[in-house]
Amino acid sequence: xxxxxxxxxxxxxCTASGSASVIESLNAGIAAHGLEKEVRxxxxxxxxxxxxxxxxxxxxxxxxxxxxxxxxxKEIVSEHLLKGRIVGRLLYQDETxxxxxxxxxxxxxxxxxxxxxxRNCGIIxxxxxxxxxxxxxxxxxxxALTEYTPEQVVQVIIDSGLRGRGGAGFPTGLKxxxxxxxxxxxxxxxxxxxxxxxxxxxxxSVLEGDPxxxxxxxxxxxxxxxxxxGYVYVRAEYPIAVxxxxxxxxxxxxxxxLGEDILGSGFGFDLDIRLGAGAFVCGEETALMTSIEGRxxxxxxxxxxxxxEGVFGKPTILNNVETYAxxxxxxxxxxxxxxxxxxxxxxxxxVFALGGKINNTGLVEIPxxxxxxxxxxEIGGGxxxxxxxxxxxTGGPSGGCIPAEKxxxxxxxxxxxxxxxxxxxxxxxxxxxxxxxxxxxxxFLEFTVDESCGKxxxxxxxxxxMLEILTRITSGNAEMDDLAKLEELCYHVKxxxxxxxxxxxxxxxxxxxxxxxxxxxxHIEDKTCPAxxxxxxxxxxxxADKCIGCGMCRKVCPAEAISGERKEAHSIDTNKCVKCGAxxxxxxxxxxxxx
Amino acid sequence: MKSLEExxxxxxxxxxxxxxxxxxxxxxxxxxxxxxxxxAAGARPVLTEFVDEIAKRGLRNVQVGQTGxxxxxxxxxxxxxxxxxxxxxxxxxxxxxxVAKVVSGHIVGGAIVQEYTIGSETA
Ligand SMILES: Cc1cc2nc3c(=O)[nH]c(=O)nc-3n(C[C@H](O)[C@H](O)[C@H](O)COP(=O)(O)O)c2cc1C
Ligand code: SF4
Ligand code: SF4
Numbered sequence: 001x002x003x004x005x006x007x008x009x010x011x012x013x014c015t016a017s018g019s020a021s022v023i024e025s026l027n028a029g030i031a032a033h034g035l036e037k038e039v040r041x042x043x044x045x046x047x048x049x050x051x052x053x054x055x056x057x058x059x060x061x062x063x064x065x066x067x068x069x070x071x072x073x074k075e076i077v078s079e080h081l082l083k084g085r086i087v088g089r090l091l092y093q094d095e096t097x098x099x100x101x102x103x104x105x106x107x108x109x110x111x112x113x114x115x116x117x118x119r120n121c122g123i124i125x126x127x128x129x130x131x132x133x134x135x136x137x138x139x140x141x142x143x144a145l146t147e148y149t150p151e152q153v154v155q156v157i158i159d160s161g162l163r164g165r166g167g168a169g170f171p172t173g174l175k176x177x178x179x180x181x182x183x184x185x186x187x188x189x190x191x192x193x194x195x196x197x198x199x200x201x202x203x204x205s206v207l208e209g210d211p212x213x214x215x216x217x218x219x220x221x222x223x224x225x226x227x228x229x230g231y232v233y234v235r236a237e238y239p240i241a242v243x244x245x246x247x248x249x250x251x252x253x254x255x256x257x258l259g260e261d262i263l264g265s266g267f268g269f270d271l272d273i274r275l276g277a278g279a280f281v282c283g284e285e286t287a288l289m290t291s292i293e294g295r296x297x298x299x300x301x302x303x304x305x306x307x308x309e310g311v312f313g314k315p316t317i318l319n320n321v322e323t324y325a326x327x328x329x330x331x332x333x334x335x336x337x338x339x340x341x342x343x344x345x346x347x348x349x350x351v352f353a354l355g356g357k358i359n360n361t362g363l364v365e366i367p368x369x370x371x372x373x374x375x376x377x378e379i380g381g382g383x384x385x386x387x388x389x390x391x392x393x394t395g396g397p398s399g400g401c402i403p404a405e406k407x408x409x410x411x412x413x414x415x416x417x418x419x420x421x422x423x424x425x426x427x428x429x430x431x432x433x434x435x436x437x438x439x440x441x442x443x444f445l446e447f448t449v450d451e452s453c454g455k456x457x458x459x460x461x462x463x464x465x466m467l468e469i470l471t472r473i474t475s476g477n478a479e480m481d482d483l484a485k486l487e488e489l490c491y492h493v494k495x496x497x498x499x500x501x502x503x504x505x506x507x508x509x510x511x512x513x514x515x516x517x518x519x520x521x522x523h524i525e526d527k528t529c530p531a532x533x534x535x536x537x538x539x540x541x542x543x544a545d546k547c548i549g550c551g552m553c554r555k556v557c558p559a560e561a562i563s564g565e566r567k568e569a570h571s572i573d574t575n576k577c578v579k580c581g582a583x584x585x586x587x588x589x590x591x592x593x594x595x
Numbered sequence: 596m597k598s599l600e601e602x603x604x605x606x607x608x609x610x611x612x613x614x615x616x617x618x619x620x621x622x623x624x625x626x627x628x629x630x631x632x633x634x635a636a637g638a639r640p641v642l643t644e645f646v647d648e649i650a651k652r653g654l655r656n657v658q659v660g661q662t663g664x665x666x667x668x669x670x671x672x673x674x675x676x677x678x679x680x681x682x683x684x685x686x687x688x689x690x691x692x693x694v695a696k697v698v699s700g701h702i703v704g705g706a707i708v709q710e711y712t713i714g715s716e717t718a
Pocket of ligand 3: 542546547548549550551552553554569570586587588589590591592
């Protein structure tokens with residue numbers, strides 16, 4: 001037995017910031033002090049606070065260290081592990097609470113969170129099935145196989161109120177019920193780990209931090225609908241997730257938790273990984289299934305629905321990674337436990353990838369019904385640099401924005417839809433006064449234009465026409481009736497596209513037009529960008545009364561657009577200016593203004 | 596693995612590290628003074644003996660940790676025991692062979708081993 005465990009995050013974020021060398025240094029220090037028998041170093045998945053990585057947590061004290069370097073690791077060994085003295089200067093600094101705190105659960109970042117899907121991320125070693133078993137892993141599968149009929153499993157999931165976490169929010173239990181009712185000698189259970197939303201990374205974190213939870217859930221789903229084979233469709237750009245999932249599947253097979261006659265029940269189930277090339281459209285369910293079959297990932301019309309005809313034409317269910325991560329807990333603790341969390345029609349929790357203009361970027365899991373204000377101001381620690389919160393984008397390229405005046409709306413599936421956004425997979429990008437909403441809409445539309453598979457014309461051509469109009473607006477070449485045209489196109493593309501990609505592509509445009517129409521109008525009528533983002537509408541000038549003629553701006557200007565005598569007011573030649581903004585940053589006297 | 600019983604037995608066997616990572620608020624804490632003076636006086640073998648003894652008995656609600664110098668260097672190795680809701684008990688001049696008695700008497704049995712406490716030393 002060990003007296004202390006040192007947990008180091010080995011997720012994608014912390015690996016990038018150097019956690020491997022921290023682990024090496026910890027192990028070397030522990031060996032040098034002869035502590036091998038007392039202290040164990042464990043590589044875990046993501047803790048959520050990726051911004052502050054590499055993260056190291058020492059138990060039993062629960063001391064939470066941030067931005068740890070290899071040298072810091074030596075100090076943690078010689079001070080904390082050897083002498084029991086917590087290294088204060090490395091402790092996570094809780095800005096909102098005004099100082100260092102030692103324990104994880106005390107921080108503002110974690111206090112309001114409720115970890116169900118992420119329960120084991122950052123707690124266990126994902127490459128050791130023993131650790132998962134020690135936290136009740138595979139007990140839910142055992143319980144389902146020995147205490148429940150497949151119908152009862154489906155009923156528990158229906159009663160829990162769990163809805164899909166991959167985007168649309170379809171009730172998971174119902175989906176399982178349809179597939180269970182479909183006739184078929186072969187059926188399939190699939191997991192969507194394509195995670196195409198450019199702002200989201202919770203599915204990656206679950207696979208990296210707790211892969212067995214997904215495996216266990218898929219086996220439970222297999223039992224419930226009568227399937228013996230499953231596929232996890234994961235993008236090849238997630239190498240750590242793919243590797244850990246592969247290790248987990250092998251270990252589960254070795255222990256007899258996948259394969260024939262699981263736990264002596266007679267039920268058999270196995271899993272394979274299918275790698276995707278990272279096309280956004282391959283996250284759409286019919287395209288994903290076609291891709292699993294080894295064909296080009298293109299959507300097809302529904303019906304037939306996958307519950308009747310899915311992979312290889314057989315009844316299939318497809319659920320998202322986070323959806324599955326909830327399943328073992330629901331089986332263990334019951335439908336009532338799960339449905340006691342959340343709002344009337346959205347039960348449980350949701351994981352969000354918090355990014356953009358926010359102090360604590362990272363992964364947060366909150367009960368449904370938490371307000372955006374709580375996420376931004378409390379968990380997220382507010383908007384940096386004293387700037388004002390302007391809006392948040394949820395649902396990525398399929399979603400929309402939540403403006404500041406809706407910051408107190410409780411977040412759930414239906415409320416988000418009602419205000420013109422959507423839950424989506426859980427990307428949450430915070431924007432402040434320096435973000436131009438027209439530019440944001442254009443950014444997402446550029447993404448969908450690139451990712452449109454081209455199979456149907458409303459999406460292929462329609463989104464391109466929309467982007468052309470947006471480009472005209474942001475470059476000052478649009479007329480007022482372009483706005484009406486844009487809106488009409490939005491509805492046309494929404495109504496007539498074949499798949500969800502095209503049907504949701506106009507959402508970012510529609511929602512920014514709804515809440516920030518004045519910004520669109522300013523771009524068109526006044527040819528200005530109020531947030532000062534759209535380059536072609538900007539001009540830089542020097543205020544003669546503030547300029548002291550120091551020449552700093554002239555030195556940094558890459559286009560040699562600035563001229564002036566020493567100690568006399570300088571000026572910018574707008575014909576030469578490339579609007580890089582270097583002079584504005586360089587001037588110490590705030591003499592350069594952008595308008 | 597052939598049955599759910601087997602899985603449960605394995606889980607119980609593997610749980611000691613997980614107990615470490617649980618919230619420690621309602622647990623008994625045993626803190627061994629591990630500043631330079633404590634280590635010099637032989638605190639390390641005392642610490643490991645506590646860990647082993649707790650493991651041997653499979654006590655899940657006990658945490659063994661270290662603390663710094665508490666300013667009574669002449670009494671090192673010093674061990675403090677915190678039972679939630681009760682006052683702290685300080686054992687002094689501890690040795691590995693005194694550990695079993697503290698665990699069985701105090702931690703399990705709830706009876707303070709008076710003869711090892713600081714009170715008996717100063718009296
Ligand atoms: C263009 C497009 C991309 C999608 N990408 C994903 C994705 O990356 N991950 C995901 O889970 N669902 C994605 N979906 C939703 C899936 O089609 C499907 O609804 C979901 O995987 C079902 O699982 P759930 O019910 O557990 O949410 C996407 C949908 C569309 C239209
Ligand atoms: S809507 Fe777009 S992505 Fe979907 S099938 Fe049509 S062209 Fe392809
Ligand atoms: S840096 Fe500022 S003060 Fe100096 S010359 Fe340029 S505008 Fe004038």
